[in-house]
Each structure stands twice: as C-alpha cells, then as structure tokens.
C-alpha cells in the first residue's frame with residue numbers, strides 16, 4: 001500500500017505535521033484546523049510510510065471516546081489488523097504499565113481499580129469506624145482533600161510500603177486520620193483510584209529505572225492529542241518516556257484549554273519550545289469548519305486573552321450568515337425565540353441533528369427544554385439526563401406529589417429513605433405486605449404503624465410529620481414555598497448540600513426558580529394539583545429516543561464536536577463567565593471562561609446564534625448580558641432585540657465590579673485592575689490585569705507603550721488615582 005491515500009487532501013502544514021516524524025515537535029492547531037485528521041494520518045504514516053510497528057507508538061488522547069474514534073480512523077487508513085492498543089488515554093496507558101509491572105511494588109497484577117462509588121464505600125466504612133456522619137464532612141469534600149493530598153506522587157511509597165509508619169492514635173487531625181485510614185484500606189484490597197494510577201506509574205518509573213528503560217525502549221514514537229489539557233504530571237510521564245528516542249509529538253490549541261480548574265497547565269504547550277530548545281513548531285491555521293463570519297467573531301474574542309500564543313484562524317470557506325445576538329426581555333422570550341429559529345431552520349431543510357444548543361451549566365437546559373417540548377421539537381441531552389429526569393428533580397417533585405396524593409406509592413418509595421431513615425428492605429417489605437392486606441397506600445400504612453416496635457430507631461415519624469405539615473399548608477403556601485418547606489423539613493436539601501455535588505444543588509435551585517417564575521407570570525395562584533398536572537408534560541419518559549433530534553449539551557461536552565447550526569444560550573454575566581470560577585481562581589479563570597466561550601463559538605460551521613435575556617436569576621439578582629458580547633466588535637455581529645443605553649451602562653459597570661471585587665488585590669494595597677500607577681523607571685501606567693499565580697500586576701506604561709509584569713512585592717509601584 002502506498003502512502004498517497006494518507007497524504008492526499010492534506011494541506012501543506014498538515015503534511016509537514018504528518019511527515020516530520022523525528023524529534024520534539026509541537027503543533028499549534030487552531031479550532032477546526034484538522035488536528036485530529038493530522039494526528040491519525042501521522043500514525044498511519046509512521047506505520048505505512050516508515051514501517052514502524054504500532055506497538056512501538058504511544059498515542060495519547062484525552063478521552064476514551066477520542067481514543068476509540070482515533071482507532072477507527074487509523075484502521076480505515078492502515079487496515080483493521082494492526083494492533084492499536086497503545087492508542088489510549090493517559091490512564092489507559094498507566095493501567096497497561098501496571099498490569100505488566102506492578103509486581104515490582106508487591107501489588108498483584110489483578111489490582112483493583114476503584115471508581116467513585118468504591119471510594120465512597122471505603123469512606124462509609126471509615127465513617128462507621130470513627131463514628132462520623134456526613135454532617136461532619138461530606139464525602140465529596142473529603143474526596144477532594146484526598147485528591148489534594150495525592151497531588152504529589154510521594155505518598156505512593158508510604159501507601160505501598162508494608163509497614164505502617166504512623167500510629168493512627170498519634171493523629172489529632174480528623175482529616176489526616178481519615179486520609180491515613182483510606183490509604184490503609186486501599187492497600188488492604190490492593191485498590192487504586194484514578195488519581196493513584198498515574199502516581200504509581202511515576203513512582204515505579206522513578207524508583208525502578210530498568211522498568212522505565214523497558215518502556216522507553218519499546219516506545220519509539222510518542223504523540224499526544226489535546227496537549228493543552230495535559231497536567232504537569234502527565235507531561236512528566238511522556239517526557240520521561242521520550243528521553244531515549246526523543247520523538248515526542250504534541251498537538252493542541254492553547255486557546256481551547258478548558259480544564260485548568262482540574263489540573264491542566266496551558267503553559268506546557270505555550271512554553272514547550274523553552275522546555276525543548278531543539279523543538280520545532282508547526283502552526284495549523286487554516287480552519288475548514290466555519291464561515292469567515294464565525295471565525296472573525298471568535299478571533300476577535302480570544303484576542304483579549306493575555307496568556308496565549310497569538311494566532312488568528314483563517315478560512316477559505318465561503319461567506320455565510322451573520323452571527324446573531326438575540327437579546328430577550330425575559331427568559332421565556334429567549335426560549336421562545338430559540339424554538340422559533342429552530343422551526344424556521346427546520347422548515348428551510350436543515351435536519352434537527354444539525355442543530356446544537358450549548359450552555360455553560362447543566363441546569364440551564366431547563367428553560368430550553370420546556371420551550372422545545374411545548375413546540376414539539378425532539379431533542380436529546382448529549383452526555384447527560386434531561387432536566388426533569390435528573391434524580392434530584394424527580395425526588396423534589398416526589399415530595400410535592402406525596403403531599404398532593406398520599407396514594408402515590410412510587411413517590412413514597414423514591415423519598416422515604418432519602419436521606420437515610422433506616423427504612424430499608426425489611427421494613428419496606430413489611431409495609432408492602434400490610435398495605436396489600438389492608439388495601440392502603442404505603443404512606444398510610446407507615447402512618448398507621450409508625451409506633452410499632454419495628455419502626456423504633458427509624459426517623460419514620462419525622463418524615464410523616466414533614467409531609468403532614470405540607471398537607472396542612474398546601475393551600476396557604478405557594479407551590480415554590482411549599483417545595484422549599486418540604487425539602488428543608490425532610491432534610492432532602494441538606495442531604496444534597498452535604499453530598500457536595502454542585503450540579504445537583506444548582507438543579508434544585510433552578511427548579512425552585514422555575515416554579516417561582518411560573519407563579520409570577522401566571523397572574524393568579526397556581527394550586528399544587530395544577531402545577532403537578534402542568535409538569536407531567538415535561539416528565540413524559542415515554543418519548544422514544546430518536547436520532548434526528550436537536551442536541552443539547554454543556555460547552556465542556558461539546559469540545560471536539562461540530563454542528564452546522566449552533567446556539568450558545570444563557571449568555572448572562574455571572575453564568576458565562578461563571579462567577580463561581582472567577583471567585584475560585586480569579587483572572588486565570590476569566591481567561592479560561594473566555595477560552596470556553598471560544599470553544600463554544602468554534603463548534604459552529606454555518607450559523608451561530610448567541611442568546612441571553614433580562615430578568616432575575618435564581619438568586620433574585622438582576623441579569624446582565626455577558627461581557628463577552630461587548631468584547632467583540634459590533635461590526636462582527638447583528639443584534640436582535642434592543643439593549644437600552646441604561647442597561648448597557650449598568651451591565652458594563654457590573655462587569656467592572658465583578659472583575660474588580662473578585663480580582664482586587666487581596667493584600668489590600670489599593671492596586672486593582674484599572675488603577676493608575678507610577679513606577680520609578682517606567683513612569684505612569686495603568687494596571688491591565690493581575691496574575692495571581694505569578695504574583696504580578698500587568699501594567700501598560702505609556703512612556704514605553706508596552707505591558708510589563710511588575711511583581712506585587714515591588715515597593716516602588718504607587719497608586720496615583
């Protein structure tokens with residue numbers, strides 16, 4: 001087989017990326033520039049063009065799905081009989097290494113990989129032994145702390161050593177005790193969680209040079225996809241492996257780093273050339289996906305980021321429709337407008353599956369889903385559950401149903417033991433039997449037998465009390481108030497809070513917000529029964545799953561995908577950019593949010609709509625359009641719906657406020673974004689941004705008309721206004 005079929009159709013830069021096989025090579029590939037294609041073609045070229053065995057090539061991808069897709073594409077190019085086992089994720093590779101070599105650490109080859117549920121089971125045991133409850137510390141919280149503890153691989157030696165160097169009684173700190181017990185229990189069952197896999201391999205390679213050498217010998221070529229989302233440890237791994245043959249090929253787009261919050265380090269790709277001074281850089285700048293209109297808009301937004309390799313994407317694609325920003329007066333108007341556009345697109349011959357709706361957070365799907373259901377537009381939530389099928393939403397509504405109809409056994413079963421009330425299998429089967437015999441509902445049966453000795457030690461009475469209270473108040477409280485009262489009194493909301501899953505909490509909040517909004521707009525009181533009837537429309541689980549549906553997903557999920565028509569919705573400041581991320585990670589997060597927006601925009605091939613609306617958010621705060629909409633030149637998009645001057649002014653002030661309060665200098669020396677400052681050498685300047693990670697102010701000085709990073713510890717920088 002020749003190699004023409006591999007190289008045909010690639011552009012010059014792509015061909016270079018495919019055929020430059022030796023040395024350290026970085027490919028900076030913009031959105032839609034065909035990096036997946038370049039990467040698979042390169043693998044095929046190594047095999048077909050150079051005669052390298054696939055078992056000598058490690059090709060690391062970011063997700064299992066990407067690995068699978070890449071294997072499929074490579075098989076098409078080189079035939080289906082080639083071994084593609086080293087085409088895998090970082091974790092997948094570590095699992096293989098450990099399967100072969102973990103015995104050096106006295107662990108068996110069939111060690112156990114612990115998933116999140118196994119981890120929680122271990123914690124449950126520990127909590128039992130220490131007499132702790134979730135009120136003391138949620139599992140999510142302690143798992144996060146275990147994650148922080150495992151940030152550096154050093155602990156692995158302690159975990160695998162067969163002697164306990166620390167006596168548990170010596171540990172006063174409860175968290176330390178839990179972590180130590182967790183490690184011991186892990187060791188007992190030879191269990192490794194996801195965090196450990198990489199750490200154990202790093203320690204193994206470090207402490208057993210001959211093992212590292214074996215893998216180095218084997219892996220002549222290493223290529224890494226989505227390199228911008230690699231962490232320092234992942235980089236260390238491939239760097240170590242490539243030392244012998246020195247063939248490391250990385251491809252990524254620094255503008256699409258969206259996992260910094262969980263350890264990705266965009267500097268690794270940005271500074272790849274300083275790490276490997278002999279490295280070559282190839283730019284893939286030609287975008288094959290989008291229209292010039294979409295690209296111009298996206299380029300103009302991402303240009304605002306400071307920490308990047310400057311590059312503008314270009315395209316030879318024909319011109320398409322203008323990018324549209326729709327501004328609605330209310331969330332309902334926004335949703336209706338989106339549904340109407342989808343109907344129009346569909347009428348014009350565009351199939352539903354060519355349309356995607358992207359949002360920043362899962363809970364935002366609710367308002368769109370309701371509009372789509374009302375208009376009978378089929379949709380699928382990509383990588384998740386529909387809003388009204390999410391566990392916490394079904395549970396919350398089960399509280400309301402049980403108040404409305406005591407005979408609803410399904411709702412009873414959903415919530416009677418959530419949170420745990422010691423009403424397990426045995427007691428439930430008693431209730432079922434009695435209910436059957438006496439022709440009563442499970443709820444009424446429990447009410448009848450709550451004082452029976454069988455229910456001693458359970459919290460059955462407290463549960464019944466909460467539901468009874470709901471019954472008494474249901475005609476006096478609004479539905480939203482009733483729901484709040486119920487989930488508070490039964491402890492359901494607390495359980496979700498203690499579990500620490502922010503997505504679930506956001507969904508609950510969104511449900512309450514949606515009921516409140518409905519009440520506001522209805523103009524008359526809505527009874528509980530009316531509400532439950534209305535909501536049934538959205539809970540219809542019988543709808544069959546169809547292929548030709550509009551796809552709804554978070555922006556994170558949309559990474560790597562493309563659609564002819566894209567709606568990016570809910571573009572409200574504080575939601576996108578997310579104020580929560582900015583609070584946690586300051587201005588680094590703002591840049592990451594902008595990159596996330598860039599990922600969303602560049603999913604679109606032909607038509608791009610951006611939507612947001614006025615009104616109040618779930619926390620009762622006024623909504624303002626996202627700063628991202630103001631950062632792009634007005635000539636690059638068309639606005640439908642008027643933003644009053646007043647609203648625009650308030651919005652801009654709000655953007656500034658979020659930015660300044662969240663990013664102001666914690667040392668309190670009065671220097672903030674926008675501050676005018678004086679420097680003894682550079683003269684007057686103004687602070688453009690603050691890099692908390694590097695501890696510097698980025699100051700633009702007028703005398704030199706350039707930005708200089710000035711250390712926060714430098715005493716000579718003074719505020720002048």
Ligand SMILES: Nc1ncnc2c1ncn2[C@@H]1O[C@H](COP(=O)(O)OP(=O)(O)OP(=O)(O)O)[C@@H](O)[C@H]1O
Pocket residue numbers: 009010011014029030031032033034035036037038253256287288289559560561562602
């Ligand atoms: N040389 C080429 N000629 C024509 N089309 C191409 C070429 N290279 C890539 N494409 C097409 O461009 C689109 C984008 O390619 P691909 O999905 O590989 O991009 P990407 O760089 O991975 O994008 P992103 O990072 O934004 O997800 C695809 O539809 C692909 O088929």
